[in-house]
Amino acid sequence: MAKTFRLGTRGSPLALTQAGMVRDALMAAHGWDDVEIVVVRTTGDRVQDRALAEIGGKALWTKELDRALLAGEVDACVHSMKDVETIRPADIAIAAVLPRADVRDRLIGAESIEALPQGAVVGTSSPRRRAQLLRRRPDLRIVLLRGNVDSRLGKLAVGDVDATLLAAAGLERLERHDTGIPLSVDMTLPAPAQGAVGVETLREGPARDLIKVIDCAETHRCVLTERALLAALGATCHSPVAALAAWQDGEITLTAELLDEDGTAHVTGSMSGPAGDPLAAALAADLLERAPPTIRRLFGG
Numbered sequence: 503m504a505k506t507f508r509l510g511t512r513g514s515p516l517a518l519t520q521a522g523m524v525r526d527a528l529m530a531a532h533g534w535d536d537v538e539i540v541v542v543r544t545t546g547d548r549v550q551d552r553a554l555a556e557i558g559g560k561a562l563w564t565k566e567l568d569r570a571l572l573a574g575e576v577d578a579c580v581h582s583m584k585d586v587e588t589i590r591p592a593d594i595a596i597a598a599v600l601p602r603a604d605v606r607d608r609l610i611g612a613e614s615i616e617a618l619p620q621g622a623v624v625g626t627s628s629p630r631r632r633a634q635l636l637r638r639r640p641d642l643r644i645v646l647l648r649g650n651v652d653s654r655l656g657k658l659a660v661g662d663v664d665a666t667l668l669a670a671a672g673l674e675r676l677e678r679h680d681t682g683i684p685l686s687v688d689m690t691l692p693a694p695a696q697g698a699v700g701v702e703t704l705r706e707g708p709a710r711d712l713i714k715v716i717d718c719a720e721t722h723r724c725v726l727t728e729r730a731l732l733a734a735l736g737a738t739c740h741s742p743v744a745a746l747a748a749w750q751d752g753e754i755t756l757t758a759e760l761l762d763e764d765g766t767a768h769v770t771g772s773m774s775g776p777a778g779d780p781l782a783a784a785l786a787a788d789l790l791e792r793a794p795p796t797i798r799r800l801f802g803g
């Protein structure tokens with residue numbers, strides 16, 4: 503290749519590690535000597551003191567990377583698929599998804615949710631984690647905790663909060679192997695696409711095929727089905743929703759949970775079938791039909 507391939511990424515330590523994973527995979531797959539990593543600063547990285555939902559949602563993480571991609575400043579962008587909004591610009595495609603890491607959340611600050619002291623302060627900015635925690639422990643005080651993984655752990659270390667939940671995938675990638683206790687997916691079903699790193703390119707053009715070679719088809723299918731569920735639910739970044747797809751014997755099993763903001767109400771469901779939009783749409787319809795109005799009003803936005 504005449505020109506060095508350029509990978510756009512956010513600048514957080516986790517984002518840079520994930521971009522490094524994609525770079526290494528591309529260099530190995532194509533025998534390239536180098537891949538350039540281009541750090542793009544996003545609005546989400548600058549604004550740290552307010553809930554994501556409050557200041558404009560997930561697009562805050564992708565808008566500047568999308569612009570760089572569409573402007574031809576980079577050939578591809580690396581994302582935590584969990585942070586990529588459901589509806590993407592028409593000219594951008596998910597070209598590859600890396601093999602999925604541990605999908606679980608880890609609890610940091612206590613041995614278990616039950617072991618948290620009465621009225622403990624738990625920091626999280628995720629409506630899903632908040633509702634899942636309150637469902638099991640209505641006495642907990644949930645406070646906003648944002649920032650990158652290291653800064654959240656720093657706030658825990660200085661006692662701003664008693665505990666927090668973080669994705670095992672991010673902790674592992676940052677080599678924090680011993681941080682926190684993994685919670686089973688029955689306890690806290692993860693966010694849709696948690697643990698999956700995706701690479702986006704322009705829909706048309708040579709980059710898409712170059713990236714395709716590092717795609718994990720199984721993870722890709724699962725992540726697309728989880729994202730299709732979000733679309734079918736009309737979920738926004740305010741919607742407490744968890745979903746996990748698993749692939750076995752040519753079939754997807756999609757499991758999902760919807761909650762209200764305080765975890766007082768919740769509905770769960772699971773359906774199996776061929777990967778894709780119809781399965782996700784069927785489960786979404788079933789969940790919404792069974793959901794009380796306190797949950798339903800958080801979807802369809």
Ligand SMILES: NCc1[nH]cc(CCC(=O)O)c1CC(=O)O
Pocket residue numbers: 582583584585651667668669670671672695696697698699
């Ligand atoms: N919302 C931030 C975010 N986006 C992706 C990850 C972790 C890595 C992943 O899920 O792939 C995290 C941190 C966290 O939730 O602990």
